[in-house]
Amino acid sequence: MLDLNANPITSYNAELKIWSGAREQSYYNDDLTIGQIIFRQLQSDPHRIFQISHSEKTRLTRSQMLHNAAKFSVYLRAQGFVAETDIVGLLARNSTHLAALAYGCLFNGTPFHAINPSLEERTIRHLFDITKPRLICCDASDYEKLRNIASALNVPIIIIHGRIAGVMSIQELLQASIPEDYKPSQFKRGIDRIMAILCSSGTTGTPKAVTISNSRQIFESHRYLNSNDIQYAPSTLDWLTGLITLITAGVYGTVRLISQQAFSAEHFLSMCEQESVSWAVVAASHIAILANCPATDVRQLLSLRHLLFAGGHTLVATLNKMQSYLRGEGILRNAYGMTELGTCVSCNYTTHSKPTSVGRLLGNIRMRVVSESAVSLGPNEQGELYCHNGQHWRGYYGNSAATAEMQDKGGWFHTGDVGYFDEDNYLHIVERKKDMLKYLGMMYYPHEIEEVIAQMPQVAEVCVFGIWNETVGDAAAASVVPKPNAPLNSAQVIAFVAQHIAVKYKQLNAGAQIVPQLAKSANGKVNRQAVKAAYLKSAQKTEPTNK
Structure with a gap:
């Protein structure tokens, strides 16, 4: 019998048309920060291994992690990091001392603003201009990208x-000593204090800084974890899944497995086999990569008890194939969440019987399905998903207008996702209401690429959309209308985008077509879905056939 936590229970109130997860009481006092909770956990069984870096071949005990984190906390105190606005900027991959730096911030009550190292310099500059960190921490490989940004903010780099x-370097700070009476900082209602700041984007595509509080929901839906578990996530701390893994490891005392290598099926399989990974959270595209990799074998995955995936759709055939490599039902789970909520919203423990669902609601989560006329809908009716977690949200840092758009006065988050609940209270996501696309785990908006293509003197109109593939996500494609008598071909468009956009995930990875006109709706606006449909139809006609 597998040691899995029970399938979440979701109830439906037909009068209010609200779905609710189970009511759960937290074990922790509201004055405690998550940093204080982790500090206590790391004090127990001090010689037990806490973190393994597969790529760097390093191992840290709980005691070593505790002392390293405390040393960074002491450094922050010495630099006058006291206020909630004294923020640490963070742009780093998963290396040996990243967790100690993050835990040190948590011990001190200092929020860290984590940004993905793959982002363009101008986007990083924009995001740090919002939070104005007093210190920026990065890997040596990203120093040149950040040097001018830190200089403009007049802050040091570690x-x-x-x-x-x-x-x-962090190595220099770790040579310092710790006062014998060191303790984490204490606050009144520490639960509401900002713990971290992650990145998101609005419907306009402008990146925003999302505050994450010390809410217990970030870890309490994973209370089935214990010190015998070995956890792994390929995502860095700028992703919610990376932050959840960092926090759950600290709270439940699991072994934290990290690697600097990008995700690949071979690397994941190797780690599972060598390190006996029991819990992993990966992207939906990673499941497709694993399921379709010739090297995948059930023997390499025997240690897995919990394999969660999130962030997109996965084909039923792929789920069935992945399930065949696991040692039982209930291991493979589809999770749904959003950064603004700072937690998973739902989790599907029955992907074998409900493969198209993202599951039932987790504890203390409520949800409504709302029509375009703001009417609450019932089972099997599609509408925008509104979510309520009962927790205080500090909003988008420095952006009250965007905060009011995301969360209404009743505390309901407007997710921008279209979905419905079936008769068994299982949630299904149909599509994104917003235009945001995701390729290789990185978010982008069509209009960002459209603006670049529009700079070409031969271009009259352009429409960019995503061509979805379960392995990579939404690859950008473009339909382009040239100006009269202007010579233009698809190769020129693709090359122009590659020349003007440095990052791979925003390039035209699904190609381009030159078309005489773009499909438009009755009000004259470009109909993106119709343009995409015409693109796909034309592409099918031009595909070579095997004879």
């Missing part, structure tokens, strides 16, 4: 992994 001559 190197987490690698060395830069003349620049302070």
Whole structure:
């Protein structure tokens, strides 16, 4: 019998048309921060291994992690990091001392603003301009990208992994001593204090800084974890899944497995086999990669008890194939969540019988399905999903207008996702209401690429959309209308985008077509879905056939 936590229970109130997860009481006092909770956990069984870096071949005990984190906390105190607005900027991959730096911030009550290292320099600059960190921490490989940004903010840089001559490294800070009476900082209602700031984007595509509080919901839906579990997530701390893994490892005392290598089926299989991974959370595209990899074998995955995936759709055939490599039902689970809520909203423990669902609601989560005329809908009726977690949200940092758009006065988050609940109270996501697309785990908006293509002197109109593939996500494609008598071909468009956009995930990875006109709705606006349909139809006609 597998040691799995029970399938979540969801109830439906037909009068109010509200679905609710189970009511659950937290074990922790509201004055405690998550940093204080983790500090207590790391004090127990101090010689037990807490973190393994597969790529760096390092191992840290709980005691070593505790002392390293405390040393960074002491450094922050010495630099006057006291207020909630004293923020640490973070742009780093999963290396040996990243967790200690993050835990040190948590011990001190100092929010860290985590940004993905793959983002363009101008986007990073924009995001740090919002939060104005007093200190930026990064890997040596990203130092040049951040040097001008730190100079403009007039703040120092600390190197987490690698060395830069003349620049302070985390290794230097770890040589310091800790006062014998060191304790984490205490606050009144620590639960409401900002713990971390992650990145998101609005419907306009402008990145926003999402505050994450010390709410217990970030870890309490994973209370089935214990010290015998070995956890792994390929995502860095700028992703909610990366943050959840960091927090749950600290709270439940699991072994935290990290790697600097990008996700690949071979690397994941190797780690599972060598390190006996019991819990992993990956992207939906990673499940497709694993399921379709010739090297995948049930023997390499025997240790897995919990394999969660999130962030997109996965084909039923792929789920069935992945299930055949696991040692039982209930291991493979589809999770749904959003950064603004700081937690998973639902989880499907029955992907074998409800493969198209994202499951039932987790504890203390409520949800409504709302029509375009703001009417609450019932079972099997599609509408925008509104979500309520009963927790205080500090909103988008420095952006009250966007905060009011996301969360209404009743506390309901307007997710922007279209979905419905079936007769068994299982949630199904139909599509994104917003235009945001995701390729290789990175978010982008069509209009960002459209603006680049529109700079070409031969272009009259352009429409960009995503061509979905379960392995990579939404690959960008473009339909382009040239100006009269202007010579233009698809190769020129693709090359122009590649020349003007540095990052791979925003390039035209699904190609381009030159078309005489774009499909439009009655009010004259470009109908993106109709343009995409015409693109796909034309592509099918031009595909070579095997004879």
